[in-house]
Amino acid sequence: MAVNVAGQAASPDSRRYPGQPESAETVQLLTPEGQLVEDPDYPLDISADQIKDLYRDLVLVRRIDFEAIALQRQGELGIWASLLGQEAAQVGSGRALGPRDMAFPTYREHGVAWCRGLDPIKLLALFRGVSHGGWDPKEHNFHLYTIVIGSQTLHATGYAMGIQRDGAVGEDGEAVIAYFGDGATSQGDVNEAFIWASVSNAPVVFFCQNNQWAISEPLERQSRVPLYQRSQGFGFPGVRVDGNDVLGCLAVTTKALQAAREGQGPTLIEAFTYRMGAHTTTDDPTRYRLSAELESWKLKDPIERVRQYLIRSELADMPFFDTVAAEADQVGARIRKACQEMPGPPPPSMFDNVYAGAHALLASERDQFEAYLDSFADEEAAR
Amino acid sequence: MTRLTLSRALNEGLRKALENDPKVLIMGEDVGKLGGVFRVTDGLQKDFGEDRVVDTPLAESGIVGTAIGLALRGYRPVCEIQFDGFVYPAFDQIVSQLAKMRYRSLGAVTLPVVVRIPCGGGIGAVEHHSESPEALFAHIPGLRVVACGDPADAYTMIQQSISCDDPVIFFEPKRRYWDRADVDVARGLAGALPVDRARQLIPGTDVTVLAYGPMVKTCAEAAIAAGADGRSVEVIDLRSLAPLDTETIFESVRRTGRCVVVHEAAVTGGLGAEVAARVTEECFYQLEAPVLRVGGYSTPYPPSKFEEHYLPDLDRVLDAVDRTFAY
Numbered sequence: 279m280a281v282n283v284a285g286q287a288a289s290p291d292s293r294r295y296p297g298q299p300e301s302a303e304t305v306q307l308l309t310p311e312g313q314l315v316e317d318p319d320y321p322l323d324i325s326a327d328q329i330k331d332l333y334r335d336l337v338l339v340r341r342i343d344f345e346a347i348a349l350q351r352q353g354e355l356g357i358w359a360s361l362l363g364q365e366a367a368q369v370g371s372g373r374a375l376g377p378r379d380m381a382f383p384t385y386r387e388h389g390v391a392w393c394r395g396l397d398p399i400k401l402l403a404l405f406r407g408v409s410h411g412g413w414d415p416k417e418h419n420f421h422l423y424t425i426v427i428g429s430q431t432l433h434a435t436g437y438a439m440g441i442q443r444d445g446a447v448g449e450d451g452e453a454v455i456a457y458f459g460d461g462a463t464s465q466g467d468v469n470e471a472f473i474w475a476s477v478s479n480a481p482v483v484f485f486c487q488n489n490q491w492a493i494s495e496p497l498e499r500q501s502r503v504p505l506y507q508r509s510q511g512f513g514f515p516g517v518r519v520d521g522n523d524v525l526g527c528l529a530v531t532t533k534a535l536q537a538a539r540e541g542q543g544p545t546l547i548e549a550f551t552y553r554m555g556a557h558t559t560t561d562d563p564t565r566y567r568l569s570a571e572l573e574s575w576k577l578k579d580p581i582e583r584v585r586q587y588l589i590r591s592e593l594a595d596m597p598f599f600d601t602v603a604a605e606a607d608q609v610g611a612r613i614r615k616a617c618q619e620m621p622g623p624p625p626p627s628m629f630d631n632v633y634a635g636a637h638a639l640l641a642s643e644r645d646q647f648e649a650y651l652d653s654f655a656d657e658e659a660a661r
Numbered sequence: 662m663t664r665l666t667l668s669r670a671l672n673e674g675l676r677k678a679l680e681n682d683p684k685v686l687i688m689g690e691d692v693g694k695l696g697g698v699f700r701v702t703d704g705l706q707k708d709f710g711e712d713r714v715v716d717t718p719l720a721e722s723g724i725v726g727t728a729i730g731l732a733l734r735g736y737r738p739v740c741e742i743q744f745d746g747f748v749y750p751a752f753d754q755i756v757s758q759l760a761k762m763r764y765r766s767l768g769a770v771t772l773p774v775v776v777r778i779p780c781g782g783g784i785g786a787v788e789h790h791s792e793s794p795e796a797l798f799a800h801i802p803g804l805r806v807v808a809c810g811d812p813a814d815a816y817t818m819i820q821q822s823i824s825c826d827d828p829v830i831f832f833e834p835k836r837r838y839w840d841r842a843d844v845d846v847a848r849g850l851a852g853a854l855p856v857d858r859a860r861q862l863i864p865g866t867d868v869t870v871l872a873y874g875p876m877v878k879t880c881a882e883a884a885i886a887a888g889a890d891g892r893s894v895e896v897i898d899l900r901s902l903a904p905l906d907t908e909t910i911f912e913s914v915r916r917t918g919r920c921v922v923v924h925e926a927a928v929t930g931g932l933g934a935e936v937a938a939r940v941t942e943e944c945f946y947q948l949e950a951p952v953l954r955v956g957g958y959s960t961p962y963p964p965s966k967f968e969e970h971y972l973p974d975l976d977r978v979l980d981a982v983d984r985t986f987a988y
Contacts, residue, residue: 412765414769433726436734440731442712474723630768631766632802639907
């Protein structure tokens with residue numbers, strides 16, 4: 279019988295490639311039951327207050343998501359891409375970032391946006407159709423949401439190449455994190471980003487949230503190998519972490535970012551998680567996946583395990599949880615009100631910011647458009 | 662004045678840009694030691710180093726995508742796409758990211774990226790090496806699209822494009838790379854014709870011929886030939902394809918009453934269609950004849966043994982000029 283490099287009997291499953299372990303090693307520091315696990319590669323150096331802060335982040339982020347889904351259902355948003363189930367992956371990685379690190383999100387990184395200090399109202403403006411984003415990436419070192427799948431991984435890599443040219447690698451260095459999903463790993467741009475990052479040893483961390491589903495397509499449609507193992511072929515390390523474990527995601531991302539800052543190049547992190555909700559509010563997952571799968575992932579909830587840990591270890595009491603819940607309600611009410619009161623953009627402003635310099639043709643179209651609008655005002659006045 | 666080929670003029674322009682601004686980078690396939698397949702970047706890596714003249718992996722989307730990231734970090738990348746027909750893998754990054762990011766950010770993001778593309782046919786090349794995809798880019802809001810037609814313009818326009826804060830798609834007429842002309846390399850950009858303006862190349866009174874890139878020279882020769890026959894042909898080098906310099910175009914057509922647009926690209930949906938529509942709308946009462954287009958046929962670019970028939974030449978330009986007098 280053939281034996282693979284891990285010393286295990288080769289799987290009869292012909293889809294496995296030689297050397298692939300029977301089961302992927304997954305870093306986990308907090309079990310679904312709320313038990314801490316020691317991992318010599320990722321020693322936990324975190325205070326009780328920091329864990330409580332992470333719990334607060336998780337709860338608030340879920341609440342923002344919940345409120346946004348409700349706002350969409352009530353017609354206040356055109357669409358919403360829920361992060362339900364991915365809170366730990368986003369908060370854990372987001373809190374690993376230093377203020378000078380740069381994040382390149384997809385359109386689902388509401389939890390990372392929260393960690394970077396971006397007002398959730400900006401996200402609602404995008405999904406309400408008031409802007410295509412409209413924030414300054416430099417303000418929070420959080421790039422604009424990218425909707426085309428995988429494009430941002432190249433932007434992140436180019437930005438990291440800029441860090442190298444600025445001499446900002448080494449002690450006190452800077453790093454970049456690129457977010458993407460399991461579906462994106464099939465995109466040419468993501469594979470090109472891996473190549474560029476590898477050959478230029480760019481300070482970038484590729485953070486893949488494998489939520490198992492690319493709309494209706496399961497992971498088997500994207501890959502025959504565990505995603506974190508993809509990095510081997512590109513020549514840099516890959517690691518899989520329990521994406522529902524905020525402590526594991528924090529530790530793994532912290533280490534990868536530090537390696538990048540110090541000049542050790544890229545790392546691929548696969549945060550193994552699950553998209554608990556629909557792809558977006560327009561999607562119907564009951565058409566393509568079984569509810570039993572969803573039920574099994576409910577037992578691995580990213581927030582509940584932190585709560586269990588805090589209770590069991592007596593690091594937090596009921597007033598703490600009540601305070602966080604009350605704050606979540608406040609945040610929910612605030613963003614609801616701000617969303618409902620958000621002014622529509624003035625129509626001529628759709629001509630703004632297409633170009634940095636003067637553009638005669640666009641200027642003349644704007645003039646014509648304004649004159650056209652004014653013609654109705656004249657009509658109104660004549661009545 | 663220095664006598665330079667168009668390729669060398671671009672090289673001198675790139676060198677000036679690299680000297681003047683430490684944030685300017687050149688990136689592309691074979692741009693380093695080889696100096697590019699047309700030698701446009703010859704010697705630049707030796708003088709400015711591998712971090713500023715960057716030999717990239719062989720993937721066009723990666724070239725433009727990483728250039729966007731570098732621009733976000735404050736750099737001014739100049740990407741070389743090796744041939745026109747190889748730009749399509751980068752089309753998504755150019756159209757969906759490069760062109761739109763400023764708009765997406767409500768003006769917070771500036772992407773001063775230049776994408777250089779050698780374009781057009783006439784060099785006996787194999788498939789995908791002779792195309793004219795400019796209309797695809799001129800159709801995209803957020804991009805500026807320019808084409809140089811001679812060494813002097815190549816020298817100044819590449820520098821102007823690099824200093825422009827908007828993304829610029831810069832077309833270079835590959836069969837004119839070896840044409841020589843006097844270029845004033847001592848001259849700065851101050852006082853140069855802005856990159857978004859057309860230029861009257863040959864004044865005339867009977868008909869306006871509009872061209873850009875490789876067709877500028879063809880049309881200039883046609884104008885001289887027509888002059889020998891007693892027809893006064895005005896030739897305008899459009900230079901900027903997006904935006905079009907309609908002011909210069911309309912002024913000329915209103916004077917001459919006739920207009921012919923010439924390009925190598927297929928006429929269907931080409932720049933000529935855009936020019937014809939605008940001229941018809943704005944110069945209707947001064948027109949003596951319909952605006953005529955001379956361009957490639959609606960076939961893929963054919964094998965090179967056909968190209969003398971496919972490409973507009975002096976006779977086809979003169980034929981169109983004659984037809985405008987038949988109305």
